[in-house]
Amino acid sequence: MMRSRNQIHCSKEKRCSRLACPQPKSQALVHPPNRALRTYSGPGSEGIVGRLRRLLIIPFQTFRVVFTWCAALLSRILGISRFYGYPSHSRAVGAAAVAEFEAHLRGRYGADIRYPTLFRGTFKEALSHSTQTCRLVLLYLHSEIHHVTDRFVREILSDENLIRFVNENFVFYAASVNRSVEAAELTSYFTPAGYPYLAIVYASRRWPLGQLIDLRVLSDLDRSMRGGRDAPITPMDVLLWLQNVLLEYGDALRTAHAMREQRHSSQRLREEQDREFQQALAADRAAELARQETERRARQETAEREQRMRERAEMLERKRAKLAPEPAPSADAVTVLLRLPDGRSEQRRFHLTKTFAELFDWAEACCDVDLDLFELTTNFPKRAYTPKNHATMTLKEAGFERRVALLVTEKLWTTDTQDLIGKNEAATGDTGSGTDTDHASTPAETKKRV
Numbered sequence: 001m002m003r004s005r006n007q008i009h010c011s012k013e014k015r016c017s018r019l020a021c022p023q024p025k026s027q028a029l030v031h032p033p034n035r036a037l038r039t040y041s042g043p044g045s046e047g048i049v050g051r052l053r054r055l056l057i058i059p060f061q062t063f064r065v066v067f068t069w070c071a072a073l074l075s076r077i078l079g080i081s082r083f084y085g086y087p088s089h090s091r092a093v094g095a096a097a098v099a100e101f102e103a104h105l106r107g108r109y110g111a112d113i114r115y116p117t118l119f120r121g122t123f124k125e126a127l128s129h130s131t132q133t134c135r136l137v138l139l140y141l142h143s144e145i146h147h148v149t150d151r152f153v154r155e156i157l158s159d160e161n162l163i164r165f166v167n168e169n170f171v172f173y174a175a176s177v178n179r180s181v182e183a184a185e186l187t188s189y190f191t192p193a194g195y196p197y198l199a200i201v202y203a204s205r206r207w208p209l210g211q212l213i214d215l216r217v218l219s220d221l222d223r224s225m226r227g228g229r230d231a232p233i234t235p236m237d238v239l240l241w242l243q244n245v246l247l248e249y250g251d252a253l254r255t256a257h258a259m260r261e262q263r264h265s266s267q268r269l270r271e272e273q274d275r276e277f278q279q280a281l282a283a284d285r286a287a288e289l290a291r292q293e294t295e296r297r298a299r300q301e302t303a304e305r306e307q308r309m310r311e312r313a314e315m316l317e318r319k320r321a322k323l324a325p326e327p328a329p330s331a332d333a334v335t336v337l338l339r340l341p342d343g344r345s346e347q348r349r350f351h352l353t354k355t356f357a358e359l360f361d362w363a364e365a366c367c368d369v370d371l372d373l374f375e376l377t378t379n380f381p382k383r384a385y386t387p388k389n390h391a392t393m394t395l396k397e398a399g400f401e402r403r404v405a406l407l408v409t410e411k412l413w414t415t416d417t418q419d420l421i422g423k424n425e426a427a428t429g430d431t432g433s434g435t436d437t438d439h440a441s442t443p444a445e446t447k448k449r450v
Contacts, residue, residue, distance in 0.1 A: 065193055095120040097180045101142070104176060105153070108144075114158045116166040119173045123182060126173040127203035134257040136200050136246070138170040141186060143195035144178045152196045159235035162242075169246055170200075198238070200245050202253070319365040323358065327351050334395055337405045338367055341374075352396035359395070360387050369408050376406045384409075 098120045105113055116138075119126045123139070130137045140157075143149055156162065166172050175183035177195070190199060326349050327333045336359065337347045346367045350359060363369040363376065376385045385398070385406075 065191070093180075093182055094122050094125070097175065097182060100179060101174060101176050104144075104179065109150075109153055113153070114160070114163060115153070115174075116157070116163050116170075116172040119171050123173055123175075123186060126171050127201070130171045131203045131257070131260065133171070134254060135169060135171050136202055136249070136253065138166055138172050138242070139186070139190075139197075139199040139201055140172070140174040141183055141190075141192060141195060141197040141199075142174060142176045142178075143197075144176060146195040149196055156233070156235045156238055159239075162235050162239050165239055165242060170242070200242075202249070316365045316368075319361040323362055323365065324351075324354075334400045335403045336400070337403065338363060338369075338376075339405065339407050340367060340369070341408055341410075350395055352400065353394055355391065356385055356393050356395070356398070357387070357391045359385075360391065363408070367408075373411060374408050375411050377409050378404070378406060386411075 098118050102118065105115065119129065121129070123137075126137050142153075175186065177183045177187050190197070192199075329335075329349065332352050333349045334352055335347055335349050337345060339345050348362055348366075350362075359376075360371055364371060371387050377383065385393075390398070
């Protein structure tokens with residue numbers, strides 16, 4: 001009796017020490033195979049009895065899956081599920097669904113329950129995050145009504161070694177099939193044969209929810225990890241399974257990640273080159289638009305200058321046509337001698353009752369005098385006549401009689417005169433420097449410039 005108690009005590013100590021201390025790695029851990037990413041096809045070696053046993057239970061598993069699906073469908077159609085105490089599906093998704101699941105775990109298993117760090121987001125976001133961090137996704141589907149779920153959460157999922165290993169090497173996504181709508185969608189996609197359900201998923205562009213690399217259901221783990229014996233699974237069994245899968249597909253995962261990074265780098269390089277090309281194209285387009293705008297302005301200025309010249313020519317023609325015939329010499333007529341800045345002289349007789357407006361029209365139309373820049377002056381007495389101040393004055397009122405000599409002199413340099421010179425230069429096409437030397441030029445030089 002004492003010997004049996006000692007043997008039991010020794011076996012318990014060995015089991016505890018085996019769970020507390022890390023076990024030696026299997027052959028798969030020592031010599032990881034060089035394989036590409038592929039879908040898991042089942043346990044490798046179970047022996048003849050184990051394989052035969054798996055073949056015999058396949059019909060029963062199939063019947064169980066079909067029966068469960070039909071029962072769930074019938075319950076939803078008839079509304080029978082409301083008579084049971086099963087929790088209804090929440091509409092929360094992403095981080096909100098994860099928060100509800102954590103609240104359920106703390107409420108059912110205590111506030112101090114430990115488990116791997118949950119990814120706060122949707123399953124697709126977890127797949128995207130796994131590709132960025134070069135890790136696999138460990139999917140856990142939790143069933144609140146399964147008879148082994150409590151033991152799995154308390155003894156396996158809360159193991160410190162397992163938690164540390166999963167946090168360092170996997171993106172852990174968990175959801176309750178009884179509460180989460182997304183978990184229900186994952187159930188229809190992965191079709192688990194039992195719960196708790198563990199699956200390792202690799203993000204693939206060919207599958208909407210990723211490519212299934214390896215999956216384990218707790219009952220399968222009981223059979224495969226123990227060689228088909230009915231022994232309870234331990235945290236070390238799950239840890240060894242995760243290590244084997246990670247070592248088996250780690251090289252291929254890193255290679256795929258390196259290829260993905262290379263593609264992203266090439267894509268970024270192409271985008272940068274395209275951006276630089278677009279910037280250069282935009283600069284060329286802007287330069288072309290600026291050149292076209294300059295040409296347009298030059299054409300517009302030329303057209304406006306030609307238009308002003310035509311309008312001035314038409315105005316001078318109208319003034320020449322409006323001039324009254326030159327009167328015959330008489331006591332009521334005065335001969336006006338006009339001395340131009342270039343030394344030429346022009347003369348014409350006017351009736352003393354005529355106004356200076358007709359005299360100015362003759363000076364502009366026949367003598368080509370720009371009265372915006374020049375004025376008519378007399379030497380003695382010194383007096384200046386401009387269209388602005390003397391257009392309505394008659395020649396008799398100005399004291400003209402018989403013969404009068406008028407000089408075409410440049411106006412005093414004022415702001416108004418400067419603006420008029422600028423307008424005249426634009427009309428005649430003379431774009432001189434406009435320096436003070438030009439302002440101080442002689443009347444003859446000014447006449448030539450205008």
